[in-house]
Amino acid sequence: MRQFTAVVNPTAGGSSGTAGLLPLARLLREAGAGLDTVYSRSLEHAREVAREVGAKGHVVLAVGGDGMAGTVGGALSGTDTVFGLVPAGRGNDFARALELPTDAPGLAKVLLHGEPRAVDTIEVESARHTRTCVLGSVYAGVDAVANRHANASRVLRGAASYYAGGLRAVLAWKPATYRITVDGIRHERTGYTVVAANSGFYGFGRKVAPGARVDDGLLDVVVIKHAPKHLFFTLMNELKTGAHVQRPEVEILRGEEIRIEADRPLPYGADGEVDATLPVTLRVRPAALKVLA
Known part of the structure; x- marks a missing residue:
């Protein structure tokens, strides 16, 4: 029987991150599994705990949203540790890509x-040459600004915070010129954002990269090019189904190594966390993480 250690974001989803764990914990223990719980004090603390208990042979569970999933899963990238997800955040986009059950009995099974x-995972090399790994996507532009607004919201929760953050970001947005190098080939584009996607979903279930697969050894690079702002709002609505990829303002590139630069300092985010500025270099790490799904 498996021994689990749950690394919990205590504020996932804007409330107690333990809410989604309690019914699941009961089912795991009733089945005879061991379960320890550690509450993270910071993302770095979560990484340290994940590596430590993973080295002991435990299955490491990330309890929270995409930030916690990316932090814990990224820390385990390239190891033999088995990783599990307990989606308890606002977006839960990587769990959605893995088609994980949302009910406790299904997830326990x-x-x-x-x-x-x-x-696959994504290795992220910042301008300061520091390297981390994440799971779902890295995005640079208006969506990173929007996500920063959503994360800072103390009034709105869930999808509402993303819509409000997106509206605020788009209304203030000025087109950026990007230099996107994909496997050594340089592309220059002007627009709203560049998303390097391992998973098809981001931003609370938006299907930004419908063709992305978490196990194909490639990153899908979605470029949303310059367009009138009223059309961009239409594009945002089409992200729900993935229909946006049919528009000429949307371009998709694919590759193993991506470098994103811009003509001004732009924020970029990864798995829901926004704390860095372009440029950034991304590399896919094929089959680097073992996940229960």
Whole structure:
């Protein structure tokens, strides 16, 4: 029987991150599994705990949203540790890409009896040459600004915070000129954002990269080019279904190594966390993480 350690974001979803863990914990323990719980004090603390308990042979569970999933899963990238997700945040986009059950009995079944599946991760090298790994996507532009607004919201929660943050970001946006180098080939584009996607989803279930697969060894690079702002709002609505990729203002590139630069300092985010500025270099790490899904 598996031994689990849950690394919990205590404020996931704007409330107690333990809410989604309690019914699941009961089911895991009733089945005979061991379960320890550690509350993270910071993202770096979560990484340290994940590596430490993973080295002991525990299955490491990330309890929270995409930020916690990316932090813990990224820390385990390239190791033999088995990773599990307990989606308890606002977006839960990587869990959505893995088609994880949202009910406690279904998720318990996956965690207790599922076979580990190898998925890709993204190595992120910042301008300061520091390197981390994340799971879902890295995005640079108006969406990073919007996500920063959403994360800072104390009034709105869930999808509402993303819509409000997006509106605020787009209304103030000025077109940026990007230099995007994909496997050594340089592309210059002007527009709203560049998204390097391992997972098809971001921003609370928006299907930004419908063709992206977490195990194909490639990153899908979605470029939303310059367009009138009223059309951009239409594009945002089409992200729900992925229909935006049919528009001429949207371009998709694919590659293993991506470098994103811009004509001004722009924020970029990764798995829901926004704390850095372009340029950034991204590399896919094929089959680097074993996840129960």
